Amino acid sequence: MAPTKAPDSSRRSDRSRRAIHDAALALVTEVGYRRTTIEGIAARAGVGKQTIYRWWPSKAAVLMDAFLDLAGRAAEDAGSGSGAGSGGTGEPAPGIPDTGDLAADLKLVLRATVDELNDPALEAPTRALTAEGIVDAKLGAEFVHKLLDPQLALYVTRLRAAQEAGDVRADVDPRTALELLIGPLMHRWLLRTLPLTHAYADEIVDCAVGGLAPRA
Template sequence: MANKTAPDASRRSERSRRAILDAALELVGEVGYPKLTIEAIAARAGVGKQTIYRWWPSKAAVLLDAFIALTEEAAGGPDVEYEIPDTGDLEADLKMVLRATVDEMCDPRYERASRALAAEGVINAELAVQFVERVLEPQLQLYVKRLRAAQEAGQADPSFDPRIALELLVGPLAHRWLLRTRPMTHAYADAVVELALRGITPR
């Protein structure tokens, strides 16, 4: 009698986890966050809802992990460490990363999930903390590192606080995106960089 290989439980679990995350992203785009349910995610993923509750306490937690997985895939995988390039030209480097940020914010794959998480974070303090710790803060630290390098190279005023300076860059984009006041464009990203640099470059 031929030997039968035992099913790989970890592989099966990873397939289920991936299906759940994909289902959450698809459904939030189709029905919106208010109508998103664990039952609907389970049905779309082809798993029992108890499987979801074994890994996540809520639909918000599922969507957060789905969004993180999406951004990691876009970066090349969870083990890839992304950095803001340091070409020696601070303005060019910042314009490059802010243009890429505009593209991501306007991409429906990211926008639907990120808007849902932003809205839920207003009333769900635990989710807001998780979003800051797992998504926002790692990204902000990239700006801190690049701005400090510019200070050390004499390209930026050594007296300013990089944490405040980065808000001059990302704050306007977040405000325009959140309120949908005016279109998000590369030209706008470039203008934000140029204006911010007037305040942080050496006099």
């Protein structure tokens, strides 16, 4: 008789983690962050609470990890088509394209950000974590450190390259400049004042790049 093959514990762990991630994201989308519980996540994923606590110390940690995984997969899917990095929520891609046309490069990445923010699979958990991060300083700091800062660094790199090429004034702070791009987009998305569209992303870029350009 052939020997029985031992179960692959790592594969089982991966399946359990993915089930927990999916359950956490589904619950926060359906009932919101506050009403999502470790017990609810465990029941939805078909695992015991102890399994979750073995890997994560809190509900916030589970949701952050689940969202990072989701955003990473979304960025991979988007990046495989255009090569552009995410502008707001996804994992960092190699960088914002540098074709020599600053406006075109920024429009490409801001349009990708619009698509992510309008994606139902990403929108609800992003809103939940953003809102909770306002009242939970620790969660907010983690959200900024793990999600926002890597993306903002891509803008800084591209804007500094534009400065070196003479397309952006030397006295401009790239960190301030990137907020001219990201700030209006997030403001409209958070408040739902008007639809978030590619045309709006292009308008933001045109206004910002015009103000950043060297003056005669």
